[in-house]
Amino acid sequence: MAERVFHKSILRNEDPQILAGKAQYLDDIEIPGMLYAAFKRSDYAHARLKSIDVSEAKALPGVIGVYTAEDFGDLVKPGPLQVPPPTAIKGATYASRTIMPIVKDKVRYSGEPVAVVIAESRYIAEDACDFIYPEFEPLDAVIDLEKALQPGAPLVHEDLPSNEAAHVIQERGNYPEAAANADIVIKKKIYMDRVAAVALENRGIVVNWDDKAQMMTIWCGTQSPITLRNATATRMGLFENQVRVITPFTGGGFGPKINTSMPDDVLLTELAVRLNRPIKWYEDRRENFLATTSERDQVHYAEIALTKEGKILGFKDVFYHNSGAYDSYMMTVPLNTQTHTVSNYNIPSFYTEIFMVFTNEMVVTPVRGAGRPQGVFVMERMIDAAARELKMDVAEIRRINLIQPDAYPVSTGIIGQDFVEGVLDSGDYPTALAKVMEMIDYKKFREEIQPKARAEGRHLGIGICTFTEGTGVGPYEGAKITVGGNGKVSVATGVATQGQAHYTSFAQIAAEQLGVEVKDVKVITGDTGAFAWGAGTFASRGATVAGTAIHLAAVKVKNKALKLASQILETPESELELVGGFVQVADLPDKKISLGDLASKANPMRGTFPPGAEPGLEAVAYYGPPYGATGAGCMAMILDVDAETMKPKIERLVMVHDCGIPINPMVVEGQVHGGVQMGIGNAFFEKVFYDETGQLLTASFMDYLFPQATDMPPKMELGHTEIPSPLNPLGIKGVGEAGAIPTPAVFTQALEDALFDTGVEIMESNLSPSKVYTYVQKAKGA
């Protein structure tokens, strides 16, 4: 049967509400008697807290209380790990040092909270912070990753022998032998620096404790409502069902909102109960830069060994990953990097080694891409270095090394963030490359357009890179689907939504099975009162994992409906179909019963009930993949660089992406657009600057730059290949991070190509026109 609503670009269910200003966001929540919180944060990145005087702050009118570590007693201890440690990897060593809710004796990052103020308004709470006087003894800060591991470096965690947070080696084949047999071996130092997620809406939380009902309700734009609920309940000695976490409409997540047991939720849940009043906290943009997690800085020493025809024999990568002051998120990010250096080319031998390092900077947890952009950047830059050395075309050297479409499933030999050995489930990388080359007229560009431009003195360059994207990892998600007496369908799942159209794409999956209109499917995400089993929204897994659970539950409901309708209509199930909200006899459309009536009939008010039956038209299903589905693609970009000012203009941007079968192609394009914008930001605008004392210098949009709508190219040309994943019945792969992953590599390659006459080679990201100018001056020997 042809797809009816699945695989269609249906307009979003949630848009009318959002656009009319009727959606409820966190700050819209007002509860009578609500109080407001503000945190006093350390200016120093590394210091001992000797004392703190809050007496003046407490006396300010409108201040309910000012609390420091000594007011919280046992609560002040390291929080739980957000992610399990890498015990599955042989030989891995690690030290877990998780986020503290408040500073007790030592500050480890600039912005770490030393006190919390509860007041009648946020204005007064901020006023009170000015009257809090902490006494610090500053210590030397640990910033540089390699220096941090040298003996004698100041220790971020003084109970550890060094600043090494973890160490992992993974290998396949025999790299030293491959290098020895290679015609050329190229060695480079490559690095990417930190970027922030910069969601439109900052982090916040509202906590309400109902003392009579002994129920806590938390509103939070979190990516993991169930984890937040469970951690809160455990910590406070409550039943899980005494805590309800609701995610309102949320203005973007991109990673940092996955974290729970952060200072805000730990301290404010405690204070809400103690004061018996609702409390709201919302960070401002400066706090978001200071004290919400960010990600990306790594230093790589990479090596690639090839034949003189350009075939890769081996790859080696020793790298340092900045974990920040704590490592609650363990090794997810650097493992993603490790996996994505070696995932789309045939690489017989590789050796990768990670040093994860503690520093006096904000904690690192995933930001869209979550380590994958770094892996792709390193591999693609190394291949470009090889192409330059071998005088090969950059597209050709990739083509001859890509994994072929008949190779799947491919075991990568590397254990990834889900602690199983990575398996590439499906794909067709050569077709994606060929398609991009066709869409951007690669041949014509190289043979006609570029030479002509160069003759005119224009600096036109092209970049082309391939990449893979690990998505849809476990452990599992679940869904409950219920047909209402109104004949409409309710879908509840544990993941949360931050703008990625779950209210539509999940509705499409259910509607496809149940024959209802997409707008008649109400999707509930992120409400533990509606569904409370699952892990959360991260790693591009919402559609793949929760979507599959929804599909399985919808199939169950469909089967129940068919069974019951078959009895009522006295017709075999094989002759029945679900159409327009009814179960009807095919070819006899007047013989039918509505889903609403069926649901009522399935829930008798009196009488008897068949043994083994379940009431209503409702089903719950869970899905956990054996390993993540891998999306992939190819991106190319043409840049026109003004060689006097070094300002580049994106002339064309082409991307072909495989996310399996797209549920809603329009939504997929939106995801790619957003990811590309972040990728361009990573490449050429964004950088979280810490100075050598750990001071954050970019805490506002004056200094933290990214491409705004007015800086983006007017058009992105997107193509798709649809290679269904064999791992789930709908053939879905994730796509949330796709746009962000290859972009820095493509951009940098195009830049080098545009400035070919300078001979410049750029092995870092987070560039700027000034940086490029410095590189060019150096290359010219100035």
Added chain:
Amino acid sequence: MKLDGEHVFNGPREDVWEMFYDPAVLASAVPGMDKLDVVAENVYEGVMNVRIGPVSGKFQGKLSLTDVVEPESLTLMVDGKGAPGYGKGVGKVVFTQNPDGTTTIKYDGDMNIGGALASVGQRMIDSVAKSMIRSAFETLDKALEARLAAKKTGTEVNFTPPTQTEFASGVAKDMVGGFTKVPEFRLILYILPVVAILVILALVLGK
């Protein structure tokens, strides 16, 4: 941030040094500075109300002079703390008597700015710092002039701390040609306290 440079004072080294050891001169050289108290030998504390353009803040400042080799060199440590942030600087100052009777001071220091000021004020810090250092030297030039004049005539030092007008006129140096405009009307003077501390740094260097 690195702060280094030099300035030539129109007077002998001993007088320059002496001038700097006078906390009254130091305090007066920095408008916005309420007072500078001597709390220990070579240690001063004071409170500064800084305003530059719309930006303002109150800072507690501490100044220490160490490695004093009179009248050749010393190291100045500066520590300023306030709600908008903190500033901490260390600088070595060397002053050399020139054969023509002038004194050259060379300063070489590091200033760390932290807190809100560092995280949202990056755009202002550089231009304001330069501006302040330049005007501070000019004020000190005047203070030295008054001191030398008084010495010559044997009278009391007749140095009025610069009014906001005159201080600002120092600040109002034209970029090109280096001539000073002295407006007929009073100018508003705002100084960044941490930079002011730097000025003091420079002052001591100038001894």
Added chain:
Amino acid sequence: MKPAPFEYYAPKTVEEALQNLTDLGYSGKVLAGGQSLIPAMNFRMARPSALVDLNTVAELAYIRPTADGGIAIGTMTRDSVVEYDPIVKQRMPIVAETIGYIAHAQIRARGTFGGAIAHADPAAQLPALSLALNAKLLVKRKGGERWVTAEEFIVGPFMTVLEPEDLLVEVVLPPLAPRTAGSYKQVSRQRGGYAQAATISMVGLDDRDRVKDVRCVLFSVGETPILSKYAAKVLVGNEPTEAAIADVAAYVAKNECDPGSDLHGTAEYRRQLVQVLVRRSLTEAVLRAKK
């Protein structure tokens, strides 16, 4: 990001505003468009004890052509109103061109022509424009007023000659001589972002296409906007040849600006920009003046 407590005054007339400012002295701060002041207050970098809000003083918003062909602009006129005014466009298109570079349309709808000049941000367009056009600024205080030239008005980064009791009420842009045209050039990291270097060049030609008058102003590369003396010295009375313009550009970049290094660019890079932008803006201004 909430401001510290402050008192608020909403005068209805200039007279009332001047009284407020006189009474408040150093405690008072004028609120114009608020696009620079309010963020500074929200960051708590600025903590004025009292705001005198000029948005309620209707008499300060106007655009009047002057008899001699110039334009008088009330300081509370919104940037966007000046940007789209037909007389401004006709008499001095450089004004509309310059305003278009100020941030984004939403900010220009609130920001004011006089507020930006009084704020004297070294990276701002309007202070530089006032210098390039040799504007005359009217400053009032209770019981008096005076005229200040653009050159005299700004004395340092965020510093002007305004005393606490002063109010900038009007900016008069003198008429442009015939065969005079301007060009605005800047390099910024984002469209609408702060310039890393920028120039406004005004060139007036005689009937033999030689330069009669040139005002080349650089900004965002020094503590105040900078009027190049060298450009006038080399070009006035001569043909604005490619070589002459290149010479001016090189000299200005080397000697007449003082860009610092910051997070977004080195001083060397910004000097390179100055050289390129002076060359491009002078060249374009000459071309436009010839038409």
